Amino acid sequence: MNLHSVTRSIQKLASSVPKLTQASVGIGRLGRISLVTLLVLPLAVAFPLMVGRFQVGLMVKFLIFAMFALSLDLLWGYGGILSLGHAGFFGLGAYATALVLIHFDGPGATYLGLLAGMIVPALLAALLGYFLFYGRVGGMYFAIITLVVSTVLNQMVITFIEFTGGLNGLYPIPPLTIYIPGLFDLEITGAAPLYYSMLICLVLFFLFCRKTVNSGFGRLTRAIKDNETRVEYFGYNLANGKIAVFCLSCALAGLAGGLYAPAIGFISPDLLGIAMTTEVLVWVAVGGKGTLTGAILGALLVNLIAFFLSGQLVNLWYLIMGMFLVAIVIFRPKGIMGYLRE
Amino acid sequence: MERPRMVLETRDLTKQFGGVVAVNELNYAVEEGELRCLIGTNGAGKTTLFNLVTGALKPTSGEVYFRGVNITGLSPHQICRMGIGRKFQSPNIFQELSVSDNIRVAAQGKSGFLGLALHTYDETFEDQLPPLLKSIRLYEMKDLRASSLSHGQQQWLEIGMVLANHPSLLLLDEPTAGMTMAETRETVGLIRDISAGMTTIVIEHDIGFVREIAETVTVMYRGRILAEGRLDEVERDEMVRDVYLGRQRE
Numbered sequence: 001m002n003l004h005s006v007t008r009s010i011q012k013l014a015s016s017v018p019k020l021t022q023a024s025v026g027i028g029r030l031g032r033i034s035l036v037t038l039l040v041l042p043l044a045v046a047f048p049l050m051v052g053r054f055q056v057g058l059m060v061k062f063l064i065f066a067m068f069a070l071s072l073d074l075l076w077g078y079g080g081i082l083s084l085g086h087a088g089f090f091g092l093g094a095y096a097t098a099l100v101l102i103h104f105d106g107p108g109a110t111y112l113g114l115l116a117g118m119i120v121p122a123l124l125a126a127l128l129g130y131f132l133f134y135g136r137v138g139g140m141y142f143a144i145i146t147l148v149v150s151t152v153l154n155q156m157v158i159t160f161i162e163f164t165g166g167l168n169g170l171y172p173i174p175p176l177t178i179y180i181p182g183l184f185d186l187e188i189t190g191a192a193p194l195y196y197s198m199l200i201c202l203v204l205f206f207l208f209c210r211k212t213v214n215s216g217f218g219r220l221t222r223a224i225k226d227n228e229t230r231v232e233y234f235g236y237n238l239a240n241g242k243i244a245v246f247c248l249s250c251a252l253a254g255l256a257g258g259l260y261a262p263a264i265g266f267i268s269p270d271l272l273g274i275a276m277t278t279e280v281l282v283w284v285a286v287g288g289k290g291t292l293t294g295a296i297l298g299a300l301l302v303n304l305i306a307f308f309l310s311g312q313l314v315n316l317w318y319l320i321m322g323m324f325l326v327a328i329v330i331f332r333p334k335g336i337m338g339y340l341r342e
Numbered sequence: 343m344e345r346p347r348m349v350l351e352t353r354d355l356t357k358q359f360g361g362v363v364a365v366n367e368l369n370y371a372v373e374e375g376e377l378r379c380l381i382g383t384n385g386a387g388k389t390t391l392f393n394l395v396t397g398a399l400k401p402t403s404g405e406v407y408f409r410g411v412n413i414t415g416l417s418p419h420q421i422c423r424m425g426i427g428r429k430f431q432s433p434n435i436f437q438e439l440s441v442s443d444n445i446r447v448a449a450q451g452k453s454g455f456l457g458l459a460l461h462t463y464d465e466t467f468e469d470q471l472p473p474l475l476k477s478i479r480l481y482e483m484k485d486l487r488a489s490s491l492s493h494g495q496q497q498w499l500e501i502g503m504v505l506a507n508h509p510s511l512l513l514l515d516e517p518t519a520g521m522t523m524a525e526t527r528e529t530v531g532l533i534r535d536i537s538a539g540m541t542t543i544v545i546e547h548d549i550g551f552v553r554e555i556a557e558t559v560t561v562m563y564r565g566r567i568l569a570e571g572r573l574d575e576v577e578r579d580e581m582v583r584d585v586y587l588g589r590q591r592e
Contacts (some may be wrong), residue, residue, distance in 0.1 A: 216450055219439070223447045226436040233396065233430075234451030234507050235422040 044199055048192040056191040058307060063198040064260045066299040067205045069283045070292060071252035076281075077289035078213055079245040080225030084143045086253055086280055088150025091272030092124065093117035093254025095157060095164060098261040101174045108179045110262070117258025118251045124149075125250035129243035136239075138228075147274070154272040169268030176262045194263050201259060202296070205252070209292050212248070221245055286328050288335025297336060347374050348407070349511050349541045350395065355404035357390055357565075364390040366565035367404065372511075377537040379552045379573075380545045382562035383585065388545045389431065391562070392513050396428050397421040408511070423452055427509025431516050431545075433496035437489040441480055441499060444488050445471060448503035470506075477535065478502035479528065494525035498532070505536065512542045518551055530554045 048056045072086050097117035101109055128149060132142055157164045164170065176188045176197070188197050212218050224231050224241055232238045261267050270276060280299075287298020305324070309317035332339045350372045357365040365387045372378050380388050393399040395406055397418040405414045413421055422428075436444050449467050475481040478498040483491060488499060497517060504512065517533065518526045526548070533555055536542065546552050552559060552573060559576050561568045569579045576582055 216446070219443055220447055220450070222439060223436045223443075226438045227434065230430075230434045230436065231447070232418045233422055233428050234448050234503070235419050236451055237419050 048195050053191045056195050060191065060194045060198050060263055062300050062303045063195070063202050064256055064263060065280070065283065065303060066202055066296045067256040067259070068253055068280055069287070069295040069299040070205050070209050071249050071256060072280050073284050073289055073292060073295035074209055074212070074252065075245060075249035076284060077291070077295070078218065078225065079221045079242070079249070081242065081246065082143045083146040084277055085146035085148070085150030087274070087276035088146070088153045088272050089121040089125065089250040089253040090257040090276070091157070091267075091269070092121045092153060093257030094261040094267045094271050095170070096120040096254070097258035098170050098173045098267055099163065101262055102170065105174070107181070107185055109174070110177045110179065113262070114255060114258045118255045121254030122247045122251035125247045126243060129246045133239040133242040147277070150272055150277060151274070154269050157269045157272060167269060169266060171266045173261050173265050173267065175265070176259070198259065198263060206292060206296065213292065282325055286325065286335055288337030288339070291335070291337040291341070294335050294337030348372065349374050349409060350543070351407040353405045353407070355394060355406060356402045357394055357399060358402045363565050365394060368566060370560065370567060372541060372543060374541055376541055377555060377557055378543045379556035379559045380543060380562060381547070381552060381559060382568070386562040387565040388562055389515060392428065392515055392545065395513065396426060422507070425510035426513065427504040427507050427511070428513045429500050429504050429515060429517060431519060433493065433500050435488050435496055435500050435503065437487070439488055440485055441475070441488055441491070442471060442484045444499055444503055445474060445506045449506040451507050474502055474506055478532065494521040497521065498529070501532065501536070510540065512536065512540050514542065514544045516545055516547065518546065518548060526551060
């Protein structure tokens with residue numbers, strides 16, 4: 001046998017060793033992700049069997065809040081644009097969907113309602129973004145203007161009583177229906193069906209957001225957060241880019257609100273209020289902004305802790321919750337997921 | 343004789359900051375394929391000239407022409423899309439992104455946001471990525487976060503990013519600032535390679551560096567051109583010696 005060919009095959013083998021290790025590392029990572037999914041998903045699926053109807057109903061709300069948190073994370077965590085009025089867009093979506101569902105009672109009303117719930121906030125975001133981002137309003141000034149806008153929306157909802165029910169809110173709101181022409185027109189009612197449909201929606205939300213942040217568009221979003229000037233000198237229209245991120249985030253917030261209205265069946269002006277905006281900021285900050293799983297984790301965790309504490313310590317829970325949040329901001333500024341990653 | 347085609351031309355370009363005239367009725371022209379050095383003392387108006395050309399600043403009066411088109415008053419992204427690439431003085435990169443992602447963001451610059459939102463990332467660029475990373479000596483670091491690079495490497499990364507953006511006129515503002523001797527030497531080679539295919543203007547303080555790379559040198563002083571020509575000619579110029587190079591004792 002030719003000695004030369006033997007040496008060559010040994011060399012080949014040696015050079016393939018690093019590739020093999022790389023492959024096993026790849027499997028390792030995949031394994032870790034699927035391990036988490038394997039643990040969390042059965043738990044999420046079995047949840048309605050383990051607890052009472054009331055808890056399942058609560059979880060429906062928290063799952064929708066997690067979608068809302070994802071929409072803010074896209075804007076704040078990835079785009080670096082802080083909005084202090086994100087609840088305004090969530091609530092606007094909820095009211096738009098609710099009004100369509102109440103006034104239009106035909107097949108496919110749910111689709112039309114959810115579409116309105118996305119488009120109305122997105123249009124408002126486009127209009128605001130056009131004037132603010134082309135006018136080079138950024139940072140804290142942008143945040144304050146969004147705060148004002150959501151306050152104005154809140155007041156408008158309270159004032160136009162004939163449409164919105166004012167402070168009493170809107171009730172009842174027709175349920176979500178899945179309509180396929182000629183096949184079925186299925187109403188989703190009851191805690192467990194709602195829970196499962198919102199769980200599916202959350203997974204879809206998450207997958208969409210993950211695809212977005214990993215795309216060229218998402219990469220550019222992170223680049224804008226990092227260095228606005230440099231982005232412009234590569235030929236990007238910076239204002240358009242920020243408008244795009246803002247619109248997308250507000251459309252998703254509106255969609256979450258649009259699901260909230262028929263799923264919970266009752267909406268009130270509180271949904272557009274400052275308290276709600278503060279809460280969603282807290283969920284994202286606690287979970288870890290700039291990580292999608294962090295936004296979901298933060299929304300679920302903070303809401304669950306608040307729920308249990310409010311049951312156990314009727315007077316003290318706000319204080320404990322506040323201290324917990326302050327501690328997170330001081331000691332773990334990157335949030336839970338940010339800490340776990342490091 | 344036919345006049346060679348000008349890539350960049352300024353006509354009576356003036357920029358005033360309050361009472362200070364940073365660029366003063368400047369008539370500056372660069373021909374196709376040139377490698378031009380721009381030197382001058384601090385405050386001579388070199389970086390201000392770059393800012394006026396790239397749209398970062400609007401001139402008080404006068405015009406800028408790029409390949410015969412008046413680009414005065416256009417915004418930075420429009421000017422970039424016409425083909426002027428710029429490297430800033432201190433490294434201006436995306437610190438939080440990986441080295442490869444820095445290049446990718448730069449390469450996609452002209453596809454615009456809508457193009458990016460509607461299409462997935464153009465995979466054909468992935469083939470161009472390794473040779474580009476090798477040419478800026480950063481191939482081994484391609485997956486590292488840009489913030490973990492040394493100062494000199496960050497400078498190279500920014501040069502690579504500007505190249506990935508495919509300009510036809512390259513503006514380099516002190517590309518060797520803060521570099522070690524060895525890095526500076528490598529940068530000389532890098533800039534020579536680049537300028538072989540592209541009109542390039544380099545602002546530089548280091549006369550040794552200028553001697554290595556430049557064919558034509560422009561000396562700016564108080565917003566005007568003091569002298570222009572080959573480096574040895576410019577160095578013999580009395581005025582240049584007075585204000586910039588310092589008088590040699592006879």
